[in-house]
Amino acid sequence: MVTENTHELETELVEEGEEYLSRSEKKRRSTAIQKIGEELASFPISAIRSFNLPPDLLQEYEELHSITKHEAKRRKMQYIGKMLRDVDIEPIRARIEEVKEGKAAQSADFHHLERLRDRLLQGDKEAMNFIVESYPDVDIQKLRQLVRNAKKEIEKQKPLKSSKLLFRFLRELEQS
Secondary structure (H helix, E strand, C coil): CHHHHHHHHHHHHHHCCCCCCCHHHHHHHHHHHHHHHHHHHCCCHHHHHHHCCCHHHHHHHHHHHHCCCHHHHHHHHHHHHHHHCCCCCHHHHHHHHHHHHHHHHHHHHHHHHHHHHHHHHCCCHHHHHHHHHHCCCCCHHHHHHHHHHHHHHHHCCCCCHHHHHHHHHHHHHHHC
């Protein structure tokens, strides 16, 4: 008898145009929203401000960043998750992905420049030719001087000041 009434209620809801969600589906959606809230909480507050969140939700994130106790943070995250259920989550999810992709691209660029610098310090002529061909406005004399000074610092086991300057020089070339 109970199952018949439940089935009738489900049928009525579907007929009215409302989507019927099982308890398990509600729980899965709630957990997914909670995870997005936790991902957002992992960003610094200055980055969270760029997400265009409602003012009350932004205030909750600011309070969350000032909390130090584990249990208090957990409860605050639960509350934020509850608030996120009333907000359109797709723009937030898309913005999180944009930020993640941006960080990955920055990391890839950084590693590329490190490898290029290491090849220059090993005396790789192809690396020097690559730079000259890729960046026609490069100051070759300054580049060679930075490489020479960095090699000397490595040989004498001194602090790597010129190596860092070489990396900055390559990064400036990449950005221009």
